[in-house]
Amino acid sequence: MRKTRCFNMSFWNCAVRFGCALFCLAAVSTQAEDLHAEAKPQGGDWRAESKPQGGDWPAFRHDRKRSSVTDEKVAPPLDRIWIFRSQSARLAPKFTGNLYADVTPEHNRTTLPVTAAGNSLFFTSQSEGRLVCLDAATGKIRWQFVAGAGIQRAATIAGGRVYTGSDDGYAYCLDAATGAVVWKHKAAPADRWFFSYGRMVSAWPVRTDIVIDPDADSGRLTAYFGAGIFPHDGTFLYAVDAKTGELVWRNDVTCETNFRYSLSPNGHLYVTGNHIYVPMDFKSFRWGIFNAYRRKDGSHNNWGGGDPENPGNNNGADFAPLVGAQKDGIRYFGNSAAPEGPANLPRQGTPGNNESALKAH
Numbered sequence: 001m002r003k004t005r006c007f008n009m010s011f012w013n014c015a016v017r018f019g020c021a022l023f024c025l026a027a028v029s030t031q032a033e034d035l036h037a038e039a040k041p042q043g044g045d046w047r048a049e050s051k052p053q054g055g056d057w058p059a060f061r062h063d064r065k066r067s068s069v070t071d072e073k074v075a076p077p078l079d080r081i082w083i084f085r086s087q088s089a090r091l092a093p094k095f096t097g098n099l100y101a102d103v104t105p106e107h108n109r110t111t112l113p114v115t116a117a118g119n120s121l122f123f124t125s126q127s128e129g130r131l132v133c134l135d136a137a138t139g140k141i142r143w144q145f146v147a148g149a150g151i152q153r154a155a156t157i158a159g160g161r162v163y164t165g166s167d168d169g170y171a172y173c174l175d176a177a178t179g180a181v182v183w184k185h186k187a188a189p190a191d192r193w194f195f196s197y198g199r200m201v202s203a204w205p206v207r208t209d210i211v212i213d214p215d216a217d218s219g220r221l222t223a224y225f226g227a228g229i230f231p232h233d234g235t236f237l238y239a240v241d242a243k244t245g246e247l248v249w250r251n252d253v254t255c256e257t258n259f260r261y262s263l264s265p266n267g268h269l270y271v272t273g274n275h276i277y278v279p280m281d282f283k284s285f286r287w288g289i290f291n292a293y294r295r296k297d298g299s300h301n302n303w304g305g306g307d308p309e310n311p312g313n314n315n316g317a318d319f320a321p322l323v324g325a326q327k328d329g330i331r332y333f334g335n336s337a338a339p340e341g342p343a344n345l346p347r348q349g350t351p352g353n354n355e356s357a358l359k360a361h
Contacts, residue, residue, distance in 0.1 A: 056117040058157040064211050064271040065309075068325035082139035086112060088127045109197070113154035120176065122157065124164055126150040131164050131172075133179060143179030147172065149201050153209035153268065158242065163223055165206025167199070171225050171238070173245060183245030187227035187238060204228040204236070207266045208278070212242050216273060217296070222248060224276055224295075226265025231255045235263040237278060237298055251298035263291060272309035275301065 055072040062068055092110040112123040120142065121134045129151055132144040148168030155164040161182060162174045169188025174181055188204035195201075208226040215222050221242040228235030235255050239248040254263045267279030278291040292304035304310040324333040331338060 056157070057115055058117050059115060059211070060113065060154040060156075060209050060268050064213055064269075065326070066268065066270060067327065069327045084134060084139045086110075086125060086128065088125070091127060109150070115154050115157055117157040117176070122155045122162060124151040124153065124155055126152050126167075129166065129168075131155055131162065131174065131179075133162075133176070145172070145174055145179045145181070149205070150199060152205075152207045156210050156212055158212040159221065161242075163210040163212060163242070165208065165210055165225050165227075167196075167201035167205035167207070169202030169204050169206065169227065171206050171210060171223070171227075171240070171245075173223075173242070185238070185240050185245045185247075187225070187236060189234060189236075203230075203233055209268050211269045211271045211276075213271060215248075215295070220248075222295075224269060224271065226263070226269070226278055229264060229266070231262040231264055235265060237263065237265065237276070237293055239295070239298060249298045251293060251300065254300050265291075270311070271295070272304075272307055275304050275307040275310070277304065277311070 055070045057070065060066065062070060088110060109127045112125060114121060114123050116122065116136065119136045121136045122131065123134070124131050127150065129147045129149055130144050131147070131151060133142040134140065135142055147164075147166035147170070150167045151164055152167065153165065155162050157163075157176060160176050162176050162179075163172065164174075165171045165187070169186060171185045171187055172181060173183045187206050188202045190203075192203040193200050194203055204227045206225055206227045207229070210223050210225045212221060212223050214220065223240050223242040223245075224238065226235070226237050232255075234252060237251040237254075239250075240246060241248060251263075262280075263278065264280045265278050269279075270277040274295050276293045276295055278293065280291055292301045292307070292310075293299065294301055301307075324331045326332070329339060
């Protein structure tokens, strides 16, 4: 079983990703029980009748700025209270400890990204193409949704709905209580598929997560996501109405027109008050290459100039918004910390340089 170095704090529990198994931990010692995917779905309100016993974790690294911080208090020691093993657990490769080998698609295919809200826990599966809702207290399946291909990123929960994108080229909105499809938006401009690591996927998969946030001007709850892989085939950034799935705007003109800024959206979006920072498949958030877009209309803004929350301070410096945890203007890296800002981030690019040499705060 492979540990993927991901620790998600969710409401009153800690859910930890291991290969294709979810471990639920609590500060109360309880007999553990194996709960397999074949268990019968459990109905009922996704928030249940009891009051939530802690803070939600509704998106990857908690929020649109990926703070990785919750106000929930956890008192160790923590004891395992249940285990959920996915149907494809037997396919999980062995963890080697080699960072550059363990982040390959072959390894990531069997991870289970977790988010949580109320008394429900949600995970997605790339290998199975599933989005599953579990009862957080028991680990039993409440409902599951199967897309037309793999689901790469953690689901986002907002307003009683669950949002996710799939390699089938669609963005989905599901009812959090039942798993029923509220709407789906076809991001792929055509029905063209190809083999990717032995699996059939759309030529325009949705491989970012879906960020849900109110529009600053209208107050409309908006869903942001990207689609596509190859700039020469066309790649896209979308904003749709989070309630209806109706298109607000679509950027389909950046693609391969801007040299280093060619759009190949793959990863988790970083969203500020007026900009969207998009990770690129071939460079992610590295080397000072900002793929920044204005939230109001999707227009491209190379360096995110004019954005007061620009993580690179508008000068194109390297930045790593998905590293560490941020609270009250301080970003924490393991046992080190520094004021938020690109000058204080650990450099990326060569083995060993990710180890922070910052003075402890």
